[in-house]
Amino acid sequence: MKNGNSQNQGIDDFPASDEYTDFAGRKRTFDLELTELPHGYVCVARESGKDGDGYQFQSFSRIDPFECLSRLRRKIPKVLSVRHLTQEGGSLQPGHDRLRGRIGYGGVVIDGRLLTFEELANMMQTYEGFQFDLRFVDPSDDIFA
Numbered sequence: 811m812k813n814g815n816s817q818n819q820g821i822d823d824f825p826a827s828d829e830y831t832d833f834a835g836r837k838r839t840f841d842l843e844l845t846e847l848p849h850g851y852v853c854v855a856r857e858s859g860k861d862g863d864g865y866q867f868q869s870f871s872r873i874d875p876f877e878c879l880s881r882l883r884r885k886i887p888k889v890l891s892v893r894h895l896t897q898e899g900g901s902l903q904p905g906h907d908r909l910r911g912r913i914g915y916g917g918v919v920i921d922g923r924l925l926t927f928e929e930l931a932n933m934m935q936t937y938e939g940f941q942f943d944l945r946f947v948d949p950s951d952d953i954f955a
Contacts, residue, residue: 824875828855830886833893838865838922840886844875852950853878855886863924865890866912868949885952895921902933910953 829839840855850872857864867886871878889910896905902925911920917927925933934942947953 824879827858828883828886830890832890832922838890840865840867842879842882844878846875851875851878853882855882857922860922863914863919865919865922866949870950889953893921895923902929903936904933907937912949 824844825842827839827841829837832838839858841858843854843856845852845854850870851874853869853871853875855865855867856862857866865886867882867889869878869881869885871881892910893905894909894911895902897903909918909920911918913919914924917925918930919925
């Protein structure tokens with residue numbers, strides 16, 4: 811466990827990683843990090859070996875670290891079960907007229923894959939004339955709610 815100063819606080823049974831299966835049947839491993847704040851706990855799961863470009867999840871609990879972990883473990887499989895991008899005619903397209911992901915450095919991460927802002931803009935060009943609803947959601951909140 812980490813606190814605001816990243817010092818070990820002795821929760822020995824808090825797991826270091828978890829593994830989940832995504833929409834394509836692929837196993838994805840996540841490194842877990844727990845941070846104690848003055849008003850609760852934040853638990854972050856980052857896809858292993860992706861240097862910030864893969865899936866990333868976060869949860870918060872005011873009560874205890876294991877409630878935070880439980881919330882995270884409910885969120886991850888829900889998000890991993892949905893494919894947002896499809897490959898059509900050599901280009902990426904939204905699978906069901908909706909994209910969900912995370913803003914990363916230099917682009918967006920959708921389905922665990924970093925797309926540059928240019929790739930995202932090119933994908934959006936296929937929807938010329940359509941309306942859209944852009945919403946920003948805190949990483950601790952559930953985007954499927």
